[in-house]
Amino acid sequence: MVTDPVLLQAAVELFPNGISRYAVGGLLVGLGTVLIYVGTGIPAGASTFLESTLSYVSDQSRFQQYVASRDWRLVFTAGIILGGLAFAATFQSGLVTSSLYEPGTTGQLYEVAGVTLWQTDIQPWRLFIGGILVGIGTRIGKGCTSGHGVCGVGSASKTSLVGVVTFLTVAIGTAQIVAALGVSP
Amino acid sequence: MADRHPLFKPLIFVGGIVFGFGLGFSHMARPEVVLNFLQFEDLGLPFVMFGAAIVSGIAFALLPRIRDAAPLTGDPYERRLKPFDRNVLVGGAVFGVGWGLSGICPGAAYASLGTGNVAILWALAGMFLGAYAQGYWRSRSQTRDTAPTGAD
Numbered sequence: 001m002v003t004d005p006v007l008l009q010a011a012v013e014l015f016p017n018g019i020s021r022y023a024v025g026g027l028l029v030g031l032g033t034v035l036i037y038v039g040t041g042i043p044a045g046a047s048t049f050l051e052s053t054l055s056y057v058s059d060q061s062r063f064q065q066y067v068a069s070r071d072w073r074l075v076f077t078a079g080i081i082l083g084g085l086a087f088a089a090t091f092q093s094g095l096v097t098s099s100l101y102e103p104g105t106t107g108q109l110y111e112v113a114g115v116t117l118w119q120t121d122i123q124p125w126r127l128f129i130g131g132i133l134v135g136i137g138t139r140i141g142k143g144c145t146s147g148h149g150v151c152g153v154g155s156a157s158k159t160s161l162v163g164v165v166t167f168l169t170v171a172i173g174t175a176q177i178v179a180a181l182g183v184s185p
Numbered sequence: 186m187a188d189r190h191p192l193f194k195p196l197i198f199v200g201g202i203v204f205g206f207g208l209g210f211s212h213m214a215r216p217e218v219v220l221n222f223l224q225f226e227d228l229g230l231p232f233v234m235f236g237a238a239i240v241s242g243i244a245f246a247l248l249p250r251i252r253d254a255a256p257l258t259g260d261p262y263e264r265r266l267k268p269f270d271r272n273v274l275v276g277g278a279v280f281g282v283g284w285g286l287s288g289i290c291p292g293a294a295y296a297s298l299g300t301g302n303v304a305i306l307w308a309l310a311g312m313f314l315g316a317y318a319q320g321y322w323r324s325r326s327q328t329r330d331t332a333p334t335g336a337d
Binding site (some may be wrong): 009012014015016018019021022024025026027028029030031032033035036037038039040041042043044045046047049050051053054058060061062063071072074075077078079081082083084085086087088091092095101104106107109110111112115116117118119120121122124126127128129130131132133134135136137138139140141142143144145146149150151152153154155156157158159160162163164166167168169170171172174175176179181184 | 193202203212213214217218220225237241244262264274275283285286290291292295296298299304307309312315316317318319323
């Protein structure tokens, strides 16, 4: 096979961190979803956790509809957090290395008890205001990047495909405007 | 719910760990990397989202042909298709603004906390506040409606 050096150069610029860490990570995210689906028949999304957990502290009818699922959603989210920690204790700490894993250069690394942890440079006000909009939007829009993006698209749901196209388009526009205004990080 | 299989929660837990590990490995738990995608500086993100969707899609398509019901719940394997309405567009757009501003989404935010990103607590606080605000508002408008519609 002859590789076009111009195309190769373009690919390197578009994928400065390669694609393997993204593809392998995506396969694992899919595998986690599949494990739960095989055993339980549940196509799990991450954002319903917000409302189901609020049902513990609020009597609003909107949250009470999630009482039946709130316990396992808490377990699912605890698993996600622990999965992130397992990644931090292995690849992020350099304990395990692989040619498929490309370490990042963003944010700040710090160490606690021999585990290399990571913290974002993104400003708190962006995280907080973005979080509020994410909290409103995923709940009104019936799903987030995992519910619509992974489970919905995986089910070939037209609603989810429209949802994904909508939030991707708006997010790209927003990020471009925020960057053009000089907000960084 | 009390008669669920004893392995129900352990399996959900293990599934969550694999899910969260994948988000860490793919760097989706780093808001900067998501923002780099949205600014076209690193196009890796679709490999995560569509890679995961392909894997889950294969399972969603195959399992109903192999078995009738899931072993731990007895629930049938079926596609859970959410109905389309204006909310999908409105909510998707609001989520898009939040995602584009902060680079965080729910699953990745939980995983991010696990990688040590304590600053993400700002985002988590925001998400709960936003989810509560919409729930409060929608609970009110539901009681006002004379003919309540089914939950989505």
